[in-house]
Amino acid sequence: MTTTTTERTGSTADPAGTPDPAPRRRRKGSGGLGSYLLVRFLLIFPTIFILVTTVFFLMRATGDPITAALGGRLPADQLAERIREAGYDRPLFTQYLEYLGNLVQGDFGTTLSDRRPVLEVLTTFGIATLELTVYALIVAFIVGIPLGMLAAYSRDRFPDAVLRVFAILCYATPVFFAGLLLKLVFASGLGWLPVAGRASTGTEIELQFLENPTGFYLIDAFQTGDWDVISDVLEHAVLPAIALGLLTAGIFLRLVRTNVIGTLGTGYVEAARSRGVAESRLLRKHAYRPALIPIITVMGLQIAILLVGAVLTETTFEWKGLGFQLAQYLQARDFVAVQGIVVLLAVIVAVTNFIVDIIAALIDPRVRY
Amino acid sequence: MATATSVPTQAGPAGEPDGTPARRRRSWRRLPIVHQLGQSVGLQRGMLVAGLVLMGVFLLTALFAPLLAPYEYGQLRDADGLFGAQQPPSGDHLLGTTVGGYDVLSRVIWGSRTALYVIVVAVLLSIVAGVLLGLVSGYFGGWLDRVLVVIADAIYAFPALLLAIIVAIVISGGQSSLWGGILAAAISITVVFIPQYFRVVRAETVRIKSEAFVESARVIGASNRRIMLRHVLRNATRTLPLILTLNASEAILTLAGLGFLGFGIEATEAAEWGYDLQQSLSDVTSGIWWTSLFPGLAIVLVVLGLTLVGESLNDLADPRLRTRRRVADQEPAEEGEVAAVPGGALTRGPAGVGGLGVTVAGERPGTPASAGATGAEPAEGQVAGPDVTGRDGGGTRS
Numbered sequence: 001m002t003t004t005t006t007e008r009t010g011s012t013a014d015p016a017g018t019p020d021p022a023p024r025r026r027r028k029g030s031g032g033l034g035s036y037l038l039v040r041f042l043l044i045f046p047t048i049f050i051l052v053t054t055v056f057f058l059m060r061a062t063g064d065p066i067t068a069a070l071g072g073r074l075p076a077d078q079l080a081e082r083i084r085e086a087g088y089d090r091p092l093f094t095q096y097l098e099y100l101g102n103l104v105q106g107d108f109g110t111t112l113s114d115r116r117p118v119l120e121v122l123t124t125f126g127i128a129t130l131e132l133t134v135y136a137l138i139v140a141f142i143v144g145i146p147l148g149m150l151a152a153y154s155r156d157r158f159p160d161a162v163l164r165v166f167a168i169l170c171y172a173t174p175v176f177f178a179g180l181l182l183k184l185v186f187a188s189g190l191g192w193l194p195v196a197g198r199a200s201t202g203t204e205i206e207l208q209f210l211e212n213p214t215g216f217y218l219i220d221a222f223q224t225g226d227w228d229v230i231s232d233v234l235e236h237a238v239l240p241a242i243a244l245g246l247l248t249a250g251i252f253l254r255l256v257r258t259n260v261i262g263t264l265g266t267g268y269v270e271a272a273r274s275r276g277v278a279e280s281r282l283l284r285k286h287a288y289r290p291a292l293i294p295i296i297t298v299m300g301l302q303i304a305i306l307l308v309g310a311v312l313t314e315t316t317f318e319w320k321g322l323g324f325q326l327a328q329y330l331q332a333r334d335f336v337a338v339q340g341i342v343v344l345l346a347v348i349v350a351v352t353n354f355i356v357d358i359i360a361a362l363i364d365p366r367v368r369y
Numbered sequence: 370m371a372t373a374t375s376v377p378t379q380a381g382p383a384g385e386p387d388g389t390p391a392r393r394r395r396s397w398r399r400l401p402i403v404h405q406l407g408q409s410v411g412l413q414r415g416m417l418v419a420g421l422v423l424m425g426v427f428l429l430t431a432l433f434a435p436l437l438a439p440y441e442y443g444q445l446r447d448a449d450g451l452f453g454a455q456q457p458p459s460g461d462h463l464l465g466t467t468v469g470g471y472d473v474l475s476r477v478i479w480g481s482r483t484a485l486y487v488i489v490v491a492v493l494l495s496i497v498a499g500v501l502l503g504l505v506s507g508y509f510g511g512w513l514d515r516v517l518v519v520i521a522d523a524i525y526a527f528p529a530l531l532l533a534i535i536v537a538i539v540i541s542g543g544q545s546s547l548w549g550g551i552l553a554a555a556i557s558i559t560v561v562f563i564p565q566y567f568r569v570v571r572a573e574t575v576r577i578k579s580e581a582f583v584e585s586a587r588v589i590g591a592s593n594r595r596i597m598l599r600h601v602l603r604n605a606t607r608t609l610p611l612i613l614t615l616n617a618s619e620a621i622l623t624l625a626g627l628g629f630l631g632f633g634i635e636a637t638e639a640a641e642w643g644y645d646l647q648q649s650l651s652d653v654t655s656g657i658w659w660t661s662l663f664p665g666l667a668i669v670l671v672v673l674g675l676t677l678v679g680e681s682l683n684d685l686a687d688p689r690l691r692t693r694r695r696v697a698d699q700e701p702a703e704e705g706e707v708a709a710v711p712g713g714a715l716t717r718g719p720a721g722v723g724g725l726g727v728t729v730a731g732e733r734p735g736t737p738a739s740a741g742a743t744g745a746e747p748a749e750g751q752v753a754g755p756d757v758t759g760r761d762g763g764g765t766r767s
Binding site for chain 2: 046047050051054055058059061156160161164165168169171172173174176177180181183184187188195196304305307308311312315316327330331335338342345346349350353
């Protein structure tokens with residue numbers, strides 16, 4: 001993702017492909033990092049603005065949220081009354097400006113179904129999604145990177161074939177189906193792990209009595225210092241983390257394999273090999289590290305994928321995070337809440353991409369312009 | 370993939386290592402897929418063939434669904450009365466029945482048809498729109514180009530499934546008839562895909578329009594339209610078969626994701642795998658496995674087939690990843706070129722994004738990526754960084 005994003009920056013700056021004087025000057029003056037960061041930072045705003053605008057007008061293209069939620073269940077005059085109260089009868093453009101103004105002040109609106117501020121919903125459930133995403137990333141790293149190196153090492157031989165098929169299976173399997181299978185085998189089949197939820201009821205109650213709960217259950221569990229609570233929280237996390245993590249693990253595996261094969265063919269590895277460095281050491285010390293840089297730069301895209309995957313995983317495992325909540329609101333046809341969650345996720349994705357681009361630029365000078 | 374075949378074959382085997390029969394190739398052997406099949410060896414050929422077989426089975430199942438399926442997708446009873454809910458697999462119902470009392474096998478088979486509709490509509494719409502926009506934007510440049518690029522980038526960065534949800538809300542208001550549901554899924558997928566085709570085609574167009582043959586066409590007075598359609602378009606589309614297979618798999622996953630979140634097509638209107646999986650959620654808790662296993666497997670197999678084909682095409686297009694024939698192994702020239710892509714390893718690799726990244730980079734003269742790519746394999750080097758698939762696998766997820 002990242003590289004593209006950066007590439008994008010370049011292509012926006014000079015779409016014709018004829019380098020105009022400005023970027024050339026920038027490239028010569030080697031202080032390019034500062035201006036690159038600035039341009040990249042400024043680019044966040046149009047991105048978010050376009051997304052917010054698109055989402056707003058798309059959601060309103062079919063009508064107002066109140067009719068969508070209650071249409072058919074209320075008499076026409078009451079419905080009209082509710083619409084007038086909420087201000088949805090005014091011109092669309094006025095509403096749009098008001099919406100933008102509210103957004104800038106951090107007001108995402110109030111949900112229709114349970115009358116909570118959207119922002120409160122976002123902060124309450126966002127942390128649970130964050131927790132799941134972190135676990136999934138850990139699984140992805142643990143599984144993806146060593147296996148990717150193994151595949152590159154045994155290129156075109158049997159383990160490579162098996163691992164490549166495994167990687168493809170990882171991302172050919174929809175997360176929710178992977179989740180369902182894991183549940184079938186390990187939860188309802190073997191009974192080793194809990195079927196759903198973030199913790200058992202006892203634990204949830206115990207966690208509520210903490211003085212300053214973070215909402216990140218593992219941290220909270222450590223705060224209690226009770227090993228039963230900690231293991232309970234971990235047991236609940238295993239299956240969702242694997243379901244979501246494998247998806248990314250497949251992509252990491254592939255990426256590490258491709259890049260290690262690429263670096264194994266470069267001159268400096270060749271040189272080291274001719275000096276008699278052992279194959280395994282070549283892999284570990286010489287080829288592996290440069291191959292990791294792409295992983296960092298792909299993380300930006302992975303975050304977007306993980307967030308969407310989290311929506312589906314949470315629904316599968318009744319993990320009460322943003323995604324689970326999003327599915328609930330979708331079913332309740334509460335489009336104010338849906339809009340809030342979608343916009344928040346879009347902002348998270350845009351900001352993560354920015355951060356990842358910066359990290360990539362710091363690591364690899366060639367990324368800059 | 371039938372559509373792939375219609376794409377003009379510019380990907381000539383310029384640097385083909387196998388010497389003897391290459392010159393006398395008949396034209397059909399240069400078609401995409403067929404060409405790659407001949408180019409591949411060993412494991413790579415195995416993966417490509419396996420993928421093609423899976424795709425073939427899928428297509429046949431979808432086409433002959435009425436003959437293959439024992440019952441209708443919405444059938445609840447036969448001469449002997451109701452099927453009954455959650456019946457385990459038996460002689461009457463080979464794969465059991467669902468919680469709603471439908472026959473699982475029939476719904477799995479009919480589901481392939483729904484999936485095929487969605488793929489065809491989504492891919493056609495997004496190719497037409499994306500290619501046209503990319504062509505116009507890249508060819509004319511100017512403010513229109515800038516605006517389109519910014520918008521495409523913004524949409525590209527947006528998680529696909531979320532966008533699909535919103536478009537589905539707009540189109541169907543959430544509840545769906547057969548075609549309403551198919552269109553909702555297809556159009557939402559289209560919106561997500563347009564930027565991908567747009568970016569690739571635009572980047573290629575920008576590159577091609579500065580080439581000598583375009584220049585000469587302009588000199589002899591060819592109209593913009595003629596130049597765009599005859600000279601630029603045909604050369605800018607050679608990466609499409611690859612993106613197309615990958616996007617088809619993404620389309621299936623997005624459709625299933627929508628269905629799983631409750632935006633599926635109602636059981637009485639058509640069979641849809643994601644919807645069936647959602648219905649089976651509660652079965653899983655009580656250990657009923659047949660309602661979720663089979664629709665899920667169907668999704669996995671179709672996506673697997675498409676991905677295998679896409680990934681094989683991708684690897685074959687990338688000289689660093691192509692499994693080399695024995696003869697080629699001994700040719701120092703080829704090795705040399707492969708090693709000459711160190712820049713490529715970073716510039717393209719991360720790109721995940723890929724091929725997209727590469728092509729965009731390529732448009733600026735003198736970047737390591739373009740040098741490496743063109744140097745290594747003039748015809749195909751640009752086709753794709755390793756990452757088109759990387760991106761895709763991901764996006765897919767949605």
